[in-house]
Amino acid sequence: MMYRPFPPFPGEFMREFQQFREHLNEILKNVMSGDVHLASDVLYPAVDVVEKEQKYIYAVELPGVKKEDVKLMVKDGTLVLEGERKEPSINDGAQKIRGEIAYGKFQRTLPLPENADVNKIRAEYKNGLLVVTVEKKEETKPRLIDVQVQ
Amino acid sequence: MWHDVRYQEDNLRENPAEEVKKVTYRPATDIYELKDGFKLLLEMPNVDRNSLKVYIKDNQLHIEGEKKKPLDDGKFLLQEIRDVAFERVFELGDDIDPDSIVARYEQGILEISLKKKEKEPVKEIKIQ
Numbered sequence: 001m002m003y004r005p006f007p008p009f010p011g012e013f014m015r016e017f018q019q020f021r022e023h024l025n026e027i028l029k030n031v032m033s034g035d036v037h038l039a040s041d042v043l044y045p046a047v048d049v050v051e052k053e054q055k056y057i058y059a060v061e062l063p064g065v066k067k068e069d070v071k072l073m074v075k076d077g078t079l080v081l082e083g084e085r086k087e088p089s090i091n092d093g094a095q096k097i098r099g100e101i102a103y104g105k106f107q108r109t110l111p112l113p114e115n116a117d118v119n120k121i122r123a124e125y126k127n128g129l130l131v132v133t134v135e136k137k138e139e140t141k142p143r144l145i146d147v148q149v150q
Numbered sequence: 151m152w153h154d155v156r157y158q159e160d161n162l163r164e165n166p167a168e169e170v171k172k173v174t175y176r177p178a179t180d181i182y183e184l185k186d187g188f189k190l191l192l193e194m195p196n197v198d199r200n201s202l203k204v205y206i207k208d209n210q211l212h213i214e215g216e217k218k219k220p221l222d223d224g225k226f227l228l229q230e231i232r233d234v235a236f237e238r239v240f241e242l243g244d245d246i247d248p249d250s251i252v253a254r255y256e257q258g259i260l261e262i263s264l265k266k267k268e269k270e271p272v273k274e275i276k277i278q
Contacts, residue, residue, distance in 0.1 A: 022229075022230070025230070047228055047231070048220060048221050048228060049226070049228035049229075050225065051225040051227055052224040059220035059221050062258070063193050063259050064193065064257055088191070092185050093184060094184050095183045096180060096182055097183050098181035100178040100179050101191065110228070125257075127195060128257050128258010129196040
């Protein structure tokens, strides 16, 4: 779901900031209905980030976006997602009589942890969900130690 | 036309004893009027197709489904996406042919097309 919430702070994994921002966004989401435009012109798609044993997974809700309108890159140890969500071209003398979907430019800057291997990134877009998988650096992956029993 | 019905409240009045599914999300909807029909676009990324239901009942268009969290396993470093059951009900105008409904779910957008009724020819009645 795309809306225009308070943007995350760069490098924001500190719980206090995260919780504070999430709380504000929760209030905003409840208040919001239909066309509400904040000062910011940029949309912030909702993101979940999960750490697994071997990798990190970033999931971004990005419905109705064309591949050529999305740019994903690694810049200074952060994952940068930007693009534009354009209104579909509907012909046949179409007239919009209700408009609740937010269109426009979007952007998210998400930190990549120290042990993320930036050379092993994979991105998939399905059902309006962009999933980015980043492998952890080999030497930082948990390794099983063989216990010798004497 | 296209009056947005607050389904949950209606349901409570009719069946107070029945458990109403907790709907927490109304997907953002764009509606276009075309020359010979209407097109609705509903924003719903990552929806389980098995849960997605679109139907017309009593001249009302119902859209329901469930949007699951994409990641459920592991340590969360950031959590913004919600697990929600959603629903939207729209009142259809008299000029819409309910049998013409076509729905398509692509790239997280549900597209519903409906055609306007063809104007019935005026029936002239012979006076005896």
